[in-house]
Amino acid sequence: MDKKIIVKMKKEVREKIVEICNRFNNNPGELINVLHQTQDFLGYLPAEAQELIAECLHIPTAKVYGVVSFYAFFTMTPKGKYPISVCLGTACYVRGAEKILDAFKKELNLEVGQTTPDGLFSLTCLRCVGACGLAPVAMVGDKVYGRLAPADVKNIVKEYKDLEAANA
Numbered sequence: 001m002d003k004k005i006i007v008k009m010k011k012e013v014r015e016k017i018v019e020i021c022n023r024f025n026n027n028p029g030e031l032i033n034v035l036h037q038t039q040d041f042l043g044y045l046p047a048e049a050q051e052l053i054a055e056c057l058h059i060p061t062a063k064v065y066g067v068v069s070f071y072a073f074f075t076m077t078p079k080g081k082y083p084i085s086v087c088l089g090t091a092c093y094v095r096g097a098e099k100i101l102d103a104f105k106k107e108l109n110l111e112v113g114q115t116t117p118d119g120l121f122s123l124t125c126l127r128c129v130g131a132c133g134l135a136p137v138a139m140v141g142d143k144v145y146g147r148l149a150p151a152d153v154k155n156i157v158k159e160y161k162d163l164e165a166a167n168a
């Protein structure tokens with residue numbers, strides 16, 4: 001455990017992660033739930049957070065890292081200012097969600113779990129956001145875009161680029 005790295009995290013962040021681990025009784029069997037709640041709080045799972053979780057749950061950091069890197073819904077990269085999430089739940093999947101995801105990848109030159117170099121956009125996948133009637137669905141932040149076709153993706157990205165340009 002590299003104490004120097006952990007010290008770099010803000011005290012409040014550190015305390016919050018310890019609180020999340022305590023919520024699950026520091027039980028190593030709850031690792032995935034701990035990681036989910038930590039990611040909900042931080043937006044991503046930096047190495048420092050993984051090391052602290054490993055310490056609290058008394059497991060090797062490599063095990064935490066292994067779980068984080070195995071599941072696509074965990075990310076070690078900070079989210080973009082406009083986080084894009086494509087739903088790959090069943091209803092969306094059968095209505096072409098993969099093509100929507102591919103269109104975002106192409107438009108932003110990004111893979112799932114990555115953030116654009118300017119920090120504006122990040123791309124993740126979700127499992128059902130509860131808007132199956134609008135499938136296929138993607139979200140940008142809290143805003144839901146439904147009944148998407150791959151051709152819509154360009155305009156969605158443009159909407160946020162224009163917003164950014166207007167605020168510049």
Ligand code: FES
Nearest residue numbers: 087089092129131
């Ligand atoms: S499966 Fe996509 S919103 Fe339910």
